[in-house]
Amino acid sequence: MIEGSQLLALLLDAGITHVPWLPDSELGRWEAALARAQKPQLIRVCREGEAIAIAAGLLLGGAQPLVMLQCTGLFEAGDALRNVVHDLQLPLRLFVGVRSWKASRSGPVTDTCPRFIQPYVDAWQLRSRWLSGTADDFATALLEPGPLVLLWPE
Amino acid sequence: MMTLLEALRPIAQHRGDQLVISTMAAVGVWPTLSDGPLDFAYMPSAMGHAPGIAQGWALATGRGVIVLNGDGSTLMNLGCLVTLAQTPANVKLVILDNGLYEVTGGQPICRAGQVDFMAMASAAGLRGFRYSNLSTWQAECERRLQTPGPLVLHLLIEGKLGQTTPKPLRAMAEQIRRLQQYLRQREDSEPK
Numbered sequence: 616m617i618e619g620s621q622l623l624a625l626l627l628d629a630g631i632t633h634v635p636w637l638p639d640s641e642l643g644r645w646e647a648a649l650a651r652a653q654k655p656q657l658i659r660v661c662r663e664g665e666a667i668a669i670a671a672g673l674l675l676g677g678a679q680p681l682v683m684l685q686c687t688g689l690f691e692a693g694d695a696l697r698n699v700v701h702d703l704q705l706p707l708r709l710f711v712g713v714r715s716w717k718a719s720r721s722g723p724v725t726d727t728c729p730r731f732i733q734p735y736v737d738a739w740q741l742r743s744r745w746l747s748g749t750a751d752d753f754a755t756a757l758l759e760p761g762p763l764v765l766l767w768p769e
Numbered sequence: 770m771m772t773l774l775e776a777l778r779p780i781a782q783h784r785g786d787q788l789v790i791s792t793m794a795a796v797g798v799w800p801t802l803s804d805g806p807l808d809f810a811y812m813p814s815a816m817g818h819a820p821g822i823a824q825g826w827a828l829a830t831g832r833g834v835i836v837l838n839g840d841g842s843t844l845m846n847l848g849c850l851v852t853l854a855q856t857p858a859n860v861k862l863v864i865l866d867n868g869l870y871e872v873t874g875g876q877p878i879c880r881a882g883q884v885d886f887m888a889m890a891s892a893a894g895l896r897g898f899r900y901s902n903l904s905t906w907q908a909e910c911e912r913r914l915q916t917p918g919p920l921v922l923h924l925l926i927e928g929k930l931g932q933t934t935p936k937p938l939r940a941m942a943e944q945i946r947r948l949q950q951y952l953r954q955r956e957d958s959e960p961k
Contacts, residue, residue, distance in 0.1 A: 633828065656828070658856045660821075661848025668818035669852075672825020675948065680825070698815035702941055 617750050619648025623655075625750060629757035631655045632678040635666035639685035641769045642712050655681075663688030664695035670707055671699040681757075683710045686732045689764075696739055706761030716768040736764050771903040773798050776865060776924045779910035780835060787833035787861075787914070788826060788948070792819045794871045795837035797935025806951035809944055810937035817845030820853065820862055827858035830952065833918065834859065840866040840886070841878045847889060850921070854894030859918040862895075867928030875930035890921040897921035 617625070622645050626634070634649060635658045636642075649657045660666045663684045670680040689696070689711050699707050715726035736743045743764040744756055756765050773794060780789070781802035788807045791799040796810045811819045819842065823834040843849075843864050853860060868881030878884075890897035897920065898913060900906040906924065913922055937944070 633825075635825075656856075658824075658828070658852075660852050662846070664815065664818060665821045665846065665848060665852055668815065668821025669825040669828075671818075672822040672827070673829045674825075675822070675945065676826040676829025677949075677952065678825075678829035694815040695818050695821075698813065698818070702813045703945065704942065 616644070616748070617753060619645045621750055623648055623652050625754050625757060626655050626681065628754065629681075630679050631681045631757070633658055633670075633673050633680040635660055635669045635673075635680055635682045637661075637663050637666055637684045637688055639687075639712050639714065639769070642683055642685065642710075642767075662691065664692040667692050667695040667699050667707065667709075671703055671705050674705045674707070675703075681708050681710055685712045686714055686728050686735075686766075690731070690735060693735075693739070696741075700739065700741065700762045706763075708757075708761040708763045708765070710765045710767060712767045712769050714769050716766075732766065736766070770901060770925055770927050771906065772927050773865060773867075773929075774801070775903050776906065776926050777802055777837065779907050780837075780863065780914065783911040783914045784835055785833070785914070787835050787859075788823075789835045789837065790819050790823050791837045792816075792842055793839040794867075794929075794932065794935065795839075795865060796937055799837065800938050804938065806947040809948060810939070812935070812937045813941065817842050817849075820846065820849040820860065823860045823862075824849075824853055824856070824858045827860050827918070828856070832859065833861070835861045835863060835914065837863050837865060839871070840864055840868065840881075840884070841870045843886065844878060844884070850890055850893035850895055853919045857919050861914060861918050861920045861922060863922045863924060865924055865926055867926050869928040869930075871928055871932050872934045875928060875932065886921065886923045890923075895919050895921050897923060899923040899925070901925040 633656045673680040714728040719729035745766045823836045887897045
């Protein structure tokens with residue numbers, strides 16, 4: 616697991632200016648570090664589609680956001696995602712925690728998130744990349760242009 | 770009660786250099802009042818998400834934004850009120866309340882005419898004002914639009930039945946190109 620201070624440094628190095636954010640329990644470990652930082656600016660939202668719309672406005676205004684949320688929120692936010700990536704054609708980048716992914720690799724799980732995340736991302740015709748969990752891998756992934764979904768195994 | 774055109778006319782007069790994001794029925798009317806790089810017709814849209822786009826743009830640029838939102842659009846994303854209060858930005862959210870989903874022909878929204886958007890805004894932590902009288906709106910619009918946001922302006926307007934979805938004057942890519950070009954020119958001309 617990347618530590619909060621390490622995450623901040625990675626985001627700043629990559630030029631991320633804002634983090635529209637609705638965390639799950641795993642991403643939530645970074646909450647304190649992100650909340651303390653002046654940059655990138657943390658933007659808490661009530662629902663994940665909002666995070667995508669706010670990121671669109673930030674991109675239109677010249678900022679470099681990274682939306683951070685859980686896969687369940689990505690499922691909910693489908694219309695915002697479709698609109699921002701395909702209608703507005705903005706280089707949206709998302710960091711998505713994939714619930715139960717690690718457990719699903721070692722046996723059957725009742726959680727359907729692992730089953731649907733990749734087909735969902737593919738259906739929206741989004742480029743995706745699974746992260747290994749190391750800081751180096753994350754740093755490299757942050758240099759890739761959007762639209763891009765970074766999938767974080769949980 | 771006022772018509773949509775009557776409600777929008779004072780906004781066009783007093784918006785200054787604020788970005789105006791129009792949605793739904795306003796997309797068809799606003800270009801008759803203003804059509805420049807700072808007029809952004811959010812269509813095709815993800816319904817309900819214009820306030821989020823406005824918030825992001827205002828945070829990125831430090832500039833003001835006016836959102837011409839429908840009552841149905843606002844109901845689809847009430848959380849935007851709380852999100853805007855949580856991370857304040859210079860956004861004026863204009864809720865054009867006709868009680869209808871007008872662009873789909875005029876079906877009523879949930880609890881049409883009974884939804885207290887001002888109470889919701891206040892509970893979320895936002896200031897807001899309601900206008901049902903045209904002359905009062907005309908008299909106070911300039912002051913409201915010159916007040917730094919976030920601010921909610923709830924306008925009660927007449928609905929129309931049998932309307933169709935309006936078409937924006939320009940494709941989205943062209944609108945974005947105009948807006949970003951304007952922003953670059955403004956930033957280049959402003960003192961550093």
